[in-house]
Amino acid sequence: MAERAQAEKVAELTRVTRHYKMGTNVVRALDEFSFSFAKGEYWSIMGSSGSGKSTLLNILGCIDRPSSGSYRVRGQEVSTLDDDELSNLRSRDIGFVFQSYNLIPQLNVLENILVPLFYQDDPPPDGEERATKLAERVGLGSRLEHRPMELSGGQQQRVAIARALVNDPAIVLADEATGNLDSKTALEILDLFDELHAEGKTILLVTHERTVGQRAERTLRLRDGKIDEVLENRTGVKA
Amino acid sequence: MKGTFGRTVRLGVHSLLLHKLRSVLTTLGVTFGVSSVIAMLAIGEGAAKKAQDQIRQLGSQNVIMRSVKPPDDVVSGRETTRISSYGLTDSDFLRASTTFPGVKRAIPVRQLQQEVRLGMRALNPRVLATVPQYIQVTGRPLSEGRFLSDEDERRVSNVCVLGYEVARFLSPFESTVGQEIKIGPDYFTCVGVLLPRVPLGSDQPQPGADVTGELFLPLETGRKWFGDVQVKIRSGSRDMEEVQLHEVIVEVESPDNVLLVASAARHMLASQHKQKDYEVVVPLELMRQAEETARTWTIVLGAIAGISLLVGGIGIMNVMLATVTERTREIGIRRALGAKKRHITTQFLVECVILSVGGGILGVGLGLLIPLYVEKNYDLPAIIKATDPLLAFGISALIGIVFGLYPAWRAANMDPVEALRHE
Structure with a gap:
């Protein structure tokens, strides 16, 4: 773990608490949670339902804010940002991959990949070129004009991964990214994550499947909004 | 962006x-x-x-007095011959032109029931006997020829001016100017034709008329040939009407005085006539x-x-x-x-x-x-x-x-x- 301390911390949570009011009860989804993810790491985040992993994912993805505590992305404090600044941060620094792909049905493959850039204040001039390259990178270079409905689940998830990479984000957040896929396609997607990891991307994979979780470099296991255990998955690192 | x-x-x-x-x-x-x-x-x-x-055609600076047949003059079903006498009189006209304040001029108009004929074609238009100033007061434009003149009036000449519709009906293809038009029993020389005008709501066809057109004669000529008594022949009855003037158009000097003159006209007529055999039309009021x-x-x-x-x-x-x-x-x-x-x-x-x-x-x-x-x-x-x-x-x-x-x-x-x- 020594070299981890040296690496740049892309996502750093300090004593993050997130509580919800459920009627008169207060539910602490995250409780004084402190952890940091370094650049280029590949983590899986696991835990039973109610362990707080979805809340952690929402906070990491900047679509939710901590009730208290500090969260920094690439050194920038998130908890004090207003809605617009938070949106900006998402369009620049976050890449989302969802369980149900969540492509926009009206848009074709290329347009779907371009969506995050569309919302940037100052989009890069080479956006289309970049999106085309990413589509080729995930093996869909010949289907740029297709609509999501015309693609298989695995292909849709590849488009979603390309979309998550188009803004060159600090972290790629994958929420049960293989949950809707058959096992063969799921393995292909996991292979793709391995490749991206090898290219130096920071990937956080939320899952409840042990086999999937073990593909990551390391696993962070949550329980009751706190860290349960941290595992090194030797098997997850390809030789 | x-x-x-x-x-x-x-x-x-x-x-x-x-x-x-x-x-x-x-x-x-x-x-x-x-x-x-x-x-x-x-x-x-x-x-x-x-x-x-x-309304503008009626003239916004005009006040128009008209004769109206009183409503109680019902014609019975039986064969009758009678004379009903009603409407504006020459003395009404004189009073209007001399005693009203701010009046520029007053134009008397008589309407005759006569058949108009040229060759084989005949119709019953509004035959109006009036003075030359009529055209200035109403602002009707001429299509060809001239309107009635003072000379016509003085010499009581047998001339007439046709409305556009009448001229076209009588002679669809060639000019009627110079032709002899038969009005009732006599011949009149056509000296001019007017341009068509916007149809008015008051242009109901006269009984027996096929065209809502007009024909103009000098006032005195009309009186000389046709007198004051008009005969209307309907099924079962013969109506005779004695009307001195059918219409008096009063032109007022300034638009501000129009309503004043209108009320003067109403007062004057109310005091002179026993029955309501007249109406006063004020285009300005209508326009409002x-x-x-x-x-x-x-x-x-x-x-x-x-x-x-x-x-x-x-x-x-x-x-x-x-x-x-x-x-x-x-x-x-x-x-x-x-x-x-x-x-x-x-x-x-x-x-x-x-x-x-x-x-x-x-x-x-x-x-x-x-x-x-x-x-x-x-x-x-x-x-x-x-x-x-x-x-x-x-x-x-x-x-x-x-x-x-x-x-x-x-x-x-x-x-x-x-x-x-x-x-």
Whole structure:
């Protein structure tokens, strides 16, 4: 773990608490949670339902804010940002991959990949070129004009991964990214994550499947909004 | 940011095309609203103009006194021969021209019941015996030849001037000027023809007349040949009427005095006549009434058009609210990928405006057709001002914005986490 301390911390949570009011009860989804993810790491985040992993994912993805505590992305404090600044941060620094792909049905493959850039204040001039390259990178270079409905689940998830990479984000957040896929396609997607990891991307994979979780470099296991255990998955690192 | 708006519009069109029927049905409300606004403006404008033209022809500085057959003079079914005597008299005319304040001149007019004939063609127009100044007071333009002259009057000449319709009826292809027109038993030389005029509401065809035209004779000539007694032959009865003057047109010096002269005329006639065998027509009053009527109509039609636009707007709002709910997940995805609230607001507002402006364009098209149809089939003039379609267009865009704001606001203020979880 020594070299981890040296690496740049892309996502750093300090004593993050997130509580919800459920009627008169207060539910602490995250409780004084402190952890940091370094650049280029590949983590899986696991835990039973109610362990707080979805809340952690929402906070990491900047679509939710901590009730208290500090969260920094690439050194920038998130908890004090207003809605617009938070949106900006998402369009620049976050890449989302969802369980149900969540492509926009009206848009074709290329347009779907371009969506995050569309919302940037100052989009890069080479956006289309970049999106085309990413589509080729995930093996869909010949289907740029297709609509999501015309693609298989695995292909849709590849488009979603390309979309998550188009803004060159600090972290790629994958929420049960293989949950809707058959096992063969799921393995292909996991292979793709391995490749991206090898290219130096920071990937956080939320899952409840042990086999999937073990593909990551390391696993962070949550329980009751706190860290349960941290595992090194030797098997997850390809030789 | 270049091209962002264009992309938003294109995206909006895409989204709307996903539900073509729904989109088209949604626009219909605005379509009908806008078309009724345009049609309303065009027909209202046309009706007002028509009324004003008619009245202007009577002369806004004129006060017209007319003889009216008293209503108690009912003709019995039996064969009768009698003379009824009523209407304006020469002394009324004298009083009007000499004693009223601010009168420029007064024109006496007699109307005769005579058949007019040229060769094989005959008709019963309004045969008017009057003085040369008639043409100045009424402002009727000449088509060819000349109007009656003082010379005609003095020499009691057998000349006549034809209204356009009469001239065309008697001689469709060649000029009637110089021809001998037979009026009753005698021949009159045609010296001029007038231009056609806007038909008046008071131009009911005379009994037995086929054309609503006019023919003019010198006043004295008329009196000499036809006298004061007119004979009307109807089935079962022979009516004789003695009327000295049928109409006196009083021209007032200044428009400010028109109402004063009108009231003087009413007083004078009321004191001189035992029965109500006259009427006083004041074109200026009529014009004011017509304007008042036109304004009332515009308000009524405008309210109807406004209501249909309101209903159209509510229709759009309703559909957009449903769309926002339906696309909650899409909103969540876009927010997660970095869309700001204003991006979402713009996206839905643009869709609303596309719907309403689309409806507006259809409405302008339809709204231009309705006046055409009405004009053709109902003899109502319609005037479309170039600004009307622009106005309607602006209104429809405004409706899109006003009724789109709330749905767009709802969409933008969804919690991204909740929206993403939406099934």
